[in-house]
Amino acid sequence: MSLPPSLSCGGLFVSGLVAWGIGRAVLRLKGYYLAMATLGLNAVIVKLITGFASITGGASGLLNIPPFKIFGFTLQDHTYYYYFVWGIVILVMICCLALTQSPFGSTLIAIHSDEEAAGTLGIDCPKYKLDVFVISSMLAGVAGSLFAHFMDLLHRTILIFLPLS
């Protein structure tokens, strides 16, 4: 069975929604405090994955995830999936290139250089930081969605430790 396209886009929005909720609280911190808070967040996610066994499969993980299906076409063959993944990669890179060359990207660079100076110039730093946090998380959600369909199974060791390594 395949998901309707609106639901298939859900991985992207679920990640964005989770990031928005977390970002509003966490992005008030700076420097090492921010790093430690987000590191702690990873530990919370591990506990949640293990705890909510009815959704995540718990320690056993989720098995038999069907291959990705788009417009009635099943991407069962890895060669087709390869083209699909790299098509999305190129799309993501073009979008990010456009984003970074826009005024939004210039603002991010200004915040990176000196957040206080950017604030004195009238840039709403918390808003921009939250925006980029949500965008970044949505991209990570896209990668996760592709990963889930490719691996055919989801296990917390694959999900947590592989991206960290």
Next chain:
Amino acid sequence: MLLSPCFPATLGRISPYYNTVLILVGIYVILAVSLDLLIGFAGQNISRSCSFFCSGSIYFGYFDCQA
């Protein structure tokens, strides 16, 4: 990187091993781009990318298994 979609076409039916590796490379490129936006451009010292990688994966895995 822009030429990478041509690999299977130029190399014929490449071995499943290399195909698998190249798919994983593509997925991790998306993750790297997301981290580049956050750490490289915005300069936020954040180590959480895998959390959202997880939330996307679990959402898809759960709802696809239910469907």
